[in-house]
Amino acid sequence: MKICPKCGKENSDQALFCENCGYEFAKTESLKRNQGSNLQEMGQAPAAKRSNGSKWFIIGGVALLAVIVGVGFAVANRSTNEAAPTTTVSSSSVDTSKYxxxxxxxxxxxxxxxxxxxxxxxxxxxxxxxxxxxxxxxxxxxxxxxxxxxxxxxxxxxxxxxxxxxxxERPDVTTSGSSSAFSGDYAKWANTYYFYYSQTSQRQSALTIGANGSVTQKNVNGTQYFGKATITSASGDVLSYETNEQYPSDMPDTKLINPNVQITVAWDGGGTQIYYGYLSYSSRLALTDGVSKNDGVNEVWIS
Missing domain, CATH: 1.20.58 (Methane Monooxygenase Hydroxylase; Chain G, domain 1)
Structure with a gap:
């Protein structure tokens, strides 16, 4: 049975028009079809929207993951790049001037x-x-x-x-019982001495004896002699001058002295010379060779 939507009259299923008011049932069916189509479309729309939403959610998630991975790589590269300067700084910070x-x-x-x-x-x-x-x-x-x-x-x-x-090779330098080292009681004889009184043809000016026995004689004309000295104890009497004056202008008197030491010098140019050392009355160290010359003494030296 068809019920007329306009007047509510019942009609047969095959009726195209309402028997009471003449309403055309084809409009009602067309409306129903349209409503059904609309309802179907409305029912599918949320699904499409849901499908599109899921798709964008997935795309967004992938993009976010890509961003996170990219940031991770950037941080890792930055850490790696920063590590190298640290080594360089450490190397350049070494203090090479400390020595x-x-x-x-x-x-x-x-x-x-x-x-x-x-x-x-x-x-x-x-x-x-x-x-x-x-x-x-x-x-x-x-x-x-x-x-x-x-x-x-x-x-x-x-x-x-x-x-x-x-x-x-110099047996005269290493005489038995002698010592080339001016040490101990002999140390004071390692000194510088000056020629006491010059006579004709005398040219010596200064005599220096080192603690190791080295000898240097300076002459008035600027030349020098070199040698090596040994020292021993001495006894007996030898000739010398009275050495009370500092710089005598006239020949001083001669006298015999009892020496304390004997100093033997071997000259580099050849030959040897012996000096006898004693303490003068003026408390100065004196050396004499004990050889007489022109009513005086050949060589006398005073410290």
Whole structure:
């Protein structure tokens, strides 16, 4: 049965128009179809929207994940890039000037011929530091100074060996019971002496005896003689001057003295000479050769 939507009259299912008011049922069916279509579309719309929403949610999630991953890589790269400067800063912060004073002091010692002290000074530099690239300049200076020190020490050893060989060849210098070292009771005789009274043809001016026995005689004309001295005790009487005056203008009186020591000088140019040492009345050290000359004494020296 069809019920007319306009008047409510019942009609047969096959009726195209209402028997009461003439309402056309085709409009009602068309409206129902349209409403059904609309309802169907309305029912599908949320699904489409939900589908589109899910799609954008997924896209947004992927994009967010990509952003997070990108930030992670950026932070990691930044950390890696920042690590390298840290190493550079650490390397550049090494104080390579901390050994400057030691190098300067060692150089001065080497120049002054104190080679052993220079090597001891250089030994204060850390060997581990010298193996580092930052200290390559310091290592070069240490090597150069060490080489100079070793050469200087070798030359000193060679010189000492030559001196010992020369002394061995001079039996007059190493007389039995003598000592070449002016030490102990003999130390005061290592001194500088001046010629006491000059006679005709006398040319000596000063005589210096070192603690190691070295002898240097300076002459009036500027020349010098060199030799090596040994010292022993002495006894007996020898000829000398009265040495009470400082600088006598006239020949002083001669006298016999009892010497304390005998000093024997072997001259480098050949020959030997003996001096007898005693303490004068004026408390000065005096040397005499005891040889008479022109009513006086050949050589007398006063400290």
């Amino acid at each position: 400057d004073d030691i190098i300067a002091e060692a150089k001065e010692l080497t120049i002054n011929g104190e080679y052993k002290k220079s090597n001891l000074k250089l030994s204060r530099i850390s060997a581990s530091d010298l193996g580092k690239n930052e200290f390559s300049a310091i290592a070069d200076e240490v090597d150069e100074l060490t080489e100079k020190n070793e050469e200087g020490l070798k030359q000193a050893d060679d010189k000492e060996a030559a001196q010992k060989a020369q002394e061995t």
